[in-house]
Structures are given as structure tokens and as C-alpha cells.
Amino acid sequence: MGDTDSPDFNKARGFLIGYSLVVALLWFFGADLTQFKLMGNEIYLKENIRHVWIVIAAINFYLLLRFYQRLSHRSLRFDEHMHATLDRVLLKVCKFSYRSKAFKYAASIVEKQDDGKLIKLNMNGYLNYRDHLEREMGRDEYSPTGPWDYSYPNRVKITFILGGEFIKEGAIIKSSGGMSYDATPNRTLYAFSIVYAFLKGAMGLAWFTDNIWPLMFGSLSTGIAVYKWWQIHHLFRHSYQSAFNQVLFLL
Numbered sequence: 616m617g618d619t620d621s622p623d624f625n626k627a628r629g630f631l632i633g634y635s636l637v638v639a640l641l642w643f644f645g646a647d648l649t650q651f652k653l654m655g656n657e658i659y660l661k662e663n664i665r666h667v668w669i670v671i672a673a674i675n676f677y678l679l680l681r682f683y684q685r686l687s688h689r690s691l692r693f694d695e696h697m698h699a700t701l702d703r704v705l706l707k708v709c710k711f712s713y714r715s716k717a718f719k720y721a722a723s724i725v726e727k728q729d730d731g732k733l734i735k736l737n738m739n740g741y742l743n744y745r746d747h748l749e750r751e752m753g754r755d756e757y758s759p760t761g762p763w764d765y766s767y768p769n770r771v772k773i774t775f776i777l778g779g780e781f782i783k784e785g786a787i788i789k790s791s792g793g794m795s796y797d798a799t800p801n802r803t804l805y806a807f808s809i810v811y812a813f814l815k816g817a818m819g820l821a822w823f824t825d826n827i828w829p830l831m832f833g834s835l836s837t838g839i840a841v842y843k844w845w846q847i848h849h850l851f852r853h854s855y856q857s858a859f860n861q862v863l864f865l866l
């Protein structure tokens with residue numbers, strides 16, 4: 616197989632994507648696979664023609680497997696860039712979802728302290744696990760190595776620093792902080808944020824196209840080839856059975 620069996624990750628990905636693309640194009644355009652050119656020579660298939668697609672599927676699956684074997688550790692999980700995207704999405708989604716509750720919380724504190732009436736709220740949040748990761752990373756062999764070592768609910772705990780504008784005795788007072796509001800989004804909101812971050816990251820980051828897309832495309836093209844083989848094989852068997860029944864009828 617030559618370079619096809621190279622341990623280089625980029626070559627394995629290139630072979631898989633290239634071959635899968637050819638398979639998809641052959642299927643889409645209904646190519647005649649009974650003849651093709653090999654090294655400038657016309658090749659005509661005469662035996663087992665109806666099994667050509669299953670051979671194509673086997674080769675595609677082999678390239679898919681070789682690519683999968685060359686994926687590095689955690690390649691199929693969010694990398695640092697994807698986790699950073701998820702952080703931003705979580706903060707944005709939770710800021711929108713908890714704004715009403717945070718406003719009521721801040722307004723009640725302002726009222727208790729007789730600081731006037733809250734008329735505008737500013738929220739700046741941060742994820743608590745980032746502080747923990749910065750403190751603990753690299754301490755010993757059991758320390759976290761990155762965001763992927765945190766799971767729900769520790770992964771999603773957020774602290775919002777609250778500020779805003781208050782009105783007291785006709786005067787408007789501005790405050791940039793002084794209050795905090797802790798929020799832990801539920802699993803549904805967390806799942807929504809993961810999907811949102813996945814779609815956002817798939818468009819703007821290389822993690823998806825480097826690791827996930829080749830697997831998806833390779834699996835799809837392999838499935839297409841298997842389906843085409845089944846379709847042709849089923850049609851062949853049906854035609855053979857019909858011819859056999861006609862012969863029996865004539866006899």
C-alpha cells in the first residue's frame with residue numbers, strides 16, 4: 616500500500632477524505648464500475664461485477680480504521696479552544712437566563728441596605744473551575760490538566776459580579792460591583808450550551824475538520840458503498856428469482 620500505511624496523521628486523513636470523496640462522487644453520478652483506467656490501460660470487469668461496491672466499501676472502511684488508529688489521545692473530545700468556546704457560550708447563555716433572577720436578588724439587597732432603587736443591572740461572570748484549574752494545575756500527578764478534567768456540576772458553576780445604576784433621592788448612582796450572584800445551570804441548559812458551542816466551533820475552529828469530519832465523511836461513504844452493494848445484490852437476486860420462476864412456469 617506504500618504511503619497509504621504511513622504513520623503520518625495528515626496522510627491518513629488525506630487518503631480517507633480523498634477516497635471517500637471519490638466514492639461519494641461515483642455514487643452521486645452513477646458511474647459505470649464495470650470498466651476503468653489503470654496506469655493508462657482500459658480495465659474491464661467480467662467476474663463478480665455485482666460485488667464491486669462491497670470491495671470499495673471494504674477499502675473505505677480500512678482507510679477509516681487506519682485514520683481512527685492514528686487519532687491522538689482526547690482527539691474526539693473538546694480541545695482547549697473548544698472548551699474556551701464553551702466557556703463563552705455558557706456565560707452568554709446563563710447571563711441571559713439568570714438576568715431576571717439576578718436583578719431581583721440585587722434589587723432586594725439594595726433595598727435592605729437602603730441604597731435606593733436598582734434601575735439598571737450589569738453582569739460580568741466567570742466560571743469557577745477556571746480559578747481552581749489555575750491554582751491546582753501542575754501541583755502533582757493527580758492535579759487537573761485542563762478543562763476536560765471537570766464534569767457537571769463543577770464545570771458549569773458561574774459567579775456573576777453585579778453592578779449597575781441606582782436612583783436615590785432623585786440622584787443616579789453608578790456602581791461597578793460589590794455584589795455577587797452564583798448560578799449553576801441545569802443539565803438541559805448545559806446540554807444546549809454544548810450543542811451551541813459544537814456548532815459554533817465546527818464553523819470556526821480546526822478541531823472539527825481535523826478529527827470529527829473525516830470520521831463522519833468516511834463512515835457516510837462506506838455506508839453508501841454498502842447500500843449500493845446491497846441494492847445491486849438484492850436486484851440481482853430478485854431478477855434471478857424472477858427468471859427462475861418464469862422457467863418453472865414454462866415447464
